[in-house]
Amino acid sequence: MPSLSDRQRVELMIPAYLLYALSAAPGVFHPAGADLAAKAEADIATLRENLRAACLEPVEDLVDRKRDAVLRRVSRISKGIVAEWKDRPALSVMLTLWYLLKDLTDREVLILWEGSAMARAADKLLPMFSHGFEDTMRDGAAQDEASRLLARLRAEGLYG
Template sequence: MSRTINFLMPVLTDRQRIELAIPAYLLYALTGAAGVFVPVDPDLAARAEADVAELRRNLRTACLEPFADLTPIKRKALLRRLERIKQMATANWHEHPALSLMLMLWCFLKDLTDREVLMLWEGSAMDRAMQKLMPMCERSFVREKDGLAAQAQAYALLCRFQAEGFYR
C-alpha cells in the first residue's frame, strides 16, 4: 500500500497578500514614470532602457504573484485595494525626485527583509528586481545625507502602513 503525504501550503490572508505586493507595486509605479532612470548619455540610454524594462517585468510579476491562486473576482477586488493603498502612499511623490523615492523604497524594503517581516526568496521575481536596483541604490548611499533622509522617509512610510493595519 502506498501512502501519500499532502503538504498544505499556508493560506494567506488578504492582508498578507497585500503586504507582499505593496513594495513591488510601489517600485513598479515609480519605474513607470517616463525617462526617470534613463541616463542623458545616449550610449548608456539604450542599455538603461532595457534594464528598466526587465526590472518592470520582474516587479509586475512580483506584485501579481500573491494573488495568482485566487478566483478572478477575488483577485480583482484585492488589486483594487492595492491600487487604493498605492494612491495613498504616493500622493505626495510629485514633490520628491525619483532617486530620493527609490532610496526610500529601498530602505523600506530592506527594513522589512532585515526584520524578516517579508522574505525575498532567491531567484524570485522580486529578488531579480532587487538585484537590478541594488547597484544604483548602493552608489546613492555614498552621500550620508541622502541615506539618512531615505531612512527617515522609509520609517514614515512604514508608520503610515502600520496605521492602516499593515506590517505590524
C-alpha cells in the same frame, strides 16, 4: 504553498507596486555612461516586468472577485502614497523605498525567495540607483522617510 491571508497578500504586493510605479519616473536610474543607455533601457524594462510579476504572484491563485478585491486594496493604499511623491525627487523616493524593503527583509517580515520575481527585481535594482547613497543628507532623509512610510503602512494594518 500555504494559503495566504488577504493582509499577507497585500504586504507582499505593496513594495513591488510602489517600486513599479516609481520605475517609470525620469531620473531614478542613472546609466554609467551615454553608451550604456540602450542597456539601461533594457534593464529597466526587465526590472519593470519582474516588478509587475511580483505584484501579481500573490493573487494568481485567487478567483477573479477575490483577486480584484485584494488588487483594489493595494491600489487604494499605494495611490495615496504615490500622490505624496509629486514634490520629491524620484531618486529620494527610490532610496526611501529601498530602505523600507531593506527593513522588511532584515526583520524577515518579507522574504524574497531566490528566483522569485521580487528577488530578481531587487537584485537588478540596487546597482541602478546606488549613486543616490553618495549624498549623505539625501540618504539620511530617505531613512527617516522610510520609517514614516512604515508607520503609515502599519496604520493600514500592515507589517505589524
